[in-house]
Amino acid sequence: MNTRFLLPSKMEGFGWYTYEVTKRIVENHPEHDFIFFFDRKYDERFVFGSNVTPVVLNPPARHPILFRIWFNLSVTRALKKYKADVFFSPDGFLSLKTNVPQIGVIHDINFEHYPEDIPSSARNYLRNFFPKFARKATHLLTVSEYSKQDICRTYSIDEEKVSVAWNGVSDAFQPISETEKEAVRARYTNGKKYITFVGALHPRKNVKRLISAYKAILTDDPSFEYELIIVGETLWKRSGYDLDLDEQTKAHIHFTGHLSLEELARVMAGASVFAFVPYFEGFGIPLVEAMRCKTPVLSGNLTSLPEVAGDAALYCDPLSVDDIADKLREICENPALRDELSQKGIIRSQLFSWDQSAEIAWNVIENVLSKTS
Template structure:
């Protein structure tokens, strides 16, 4: 019997970002693993009693070691060895540095190396302080875009055969909704359709001060412009971001929606005139794909993997050119035909990304690393 472990401890703490990646893989891998001798062991936190991952050949192992804990490298390897796994996949990219089992890691981006000032000192120490050893001990590395793969090879001089690209995708909940369903959800939030939407963590890397300045310019040129809705959660160093609306005198034109669940976020995408996503760096850019999957036009920055992911389905702008962002927002608001063209192209582009395909490609990597 061969046991493949998947580190799913983050599911006890959140459902977005890397945790979403884990959940999508964990629910699909059991259905694509076609080797009768393989069992998938889902390592979950003992705090996580609500997540049930079922499927053929699945075992759940509840463990004590929390992710990102200072004793993680001492206790986590022991818990894995106890379950006798042949391979462990670490989606949060920091694997156990000891243990004779094979190690596959997923690296979502290198923002902690490219933009270290955009993180707290504690987070910087955890990620940047361990990345070199993580890369060294990994038998194979999964990158979520060609951009991230190129960054990895440039930073660490990795040979091309050690890094594979497996794209992420929008979850099934993100799709065009019947107008009445979206309208009902928006009414509960006190919103009318046609607003401008940002989705993401409120942190410096997301470039929100530039977006807020560009939106203030839009209001100067077009006072009747719709509100800007910012959906997400507070992240690293968010306090200064929250000061900008006061400086720009646009507080009453913004709506902050903190921690929306998936159905609410899907309704927010559906009700938006378009998504604005001016991030300074993304290893993939899931909000752009989620928006396109809902039929919502997107305006994104030219940084990181966003041009790769959006392709010709959206508007791509220099990340720090606020006048261009103002002009693009104004142009889309005034051109419903352009929005409709982008809606169709976005749906087609989003369909190119699939979690089922991601699970199949991940299983093929496991198989290759195990020599099966």
């Protein structure tokens, strides 16, 4: 198993997916032995059972040149050394130099549609190698029906080769009391109600348009009573992604950077509205986190987001600042709508579970093993 994204204090999307799925697979199947491939010193908390053998493979794979060395040389040799029956890769990267059956989880292929959003070195690697990974894989997993159709269409992959397993949601995300909400507001917004966004500060997350919409509301109505909390860090170093905020808008926007899971859950549950308007998303776990917290959701209406949020969100056109602003104002000023979305959200959130995600992943692994043994 490729576990290179299990990094203490640096867990993001791939890391949490790897954690939630591999932990359950290991714990549910003590009759099997698992080899975890790390690319640096690992934390013992990520060795989930006595049936796990942790192995550090060099070099640390955080650059396209090092990706090639790690997957095509280090992983290939380790698969042979440990006589692996199958290689499971939660981030979709595979070895092109092994005959061992491989299962890749391709979450989305945003880089095919918006290559300009990604630094050139990463962009060139992803667009060159992911079609090869998709063809090389014995089977693929992805996280939404939207992503499945996109992968199959873009890479000319047979639909039978791709299985869908929706992401789950951490139990840390739960509704909180009004007293707890007041404490969160006191900490972050000097007691004021707030809208929140959670996600990497990456162009496709569309934070620029969200902030422009928020600014438009403030300009039109300076008494607008909601602050804006942005939770997340820049995904790509030196990406040139600059939000370019004026001082008046800055006074009402609060950037938290990375938060612990527990603190993130409190901020999400304390929000009056969760605004999530990416123009491209393979799944959108924060939608489910918000719904689990009973926080009303404003969502973009493109790619996978309607599949995930269903009838439990108010939708907007993420490419239109005016529409984002109109819908944001609508949800903030309509308590009956917020209450309706809260109730629908808590019901819909029950459709998503990491237990189910891990079970589907394991069924794929077993199916591959049965065909190759």
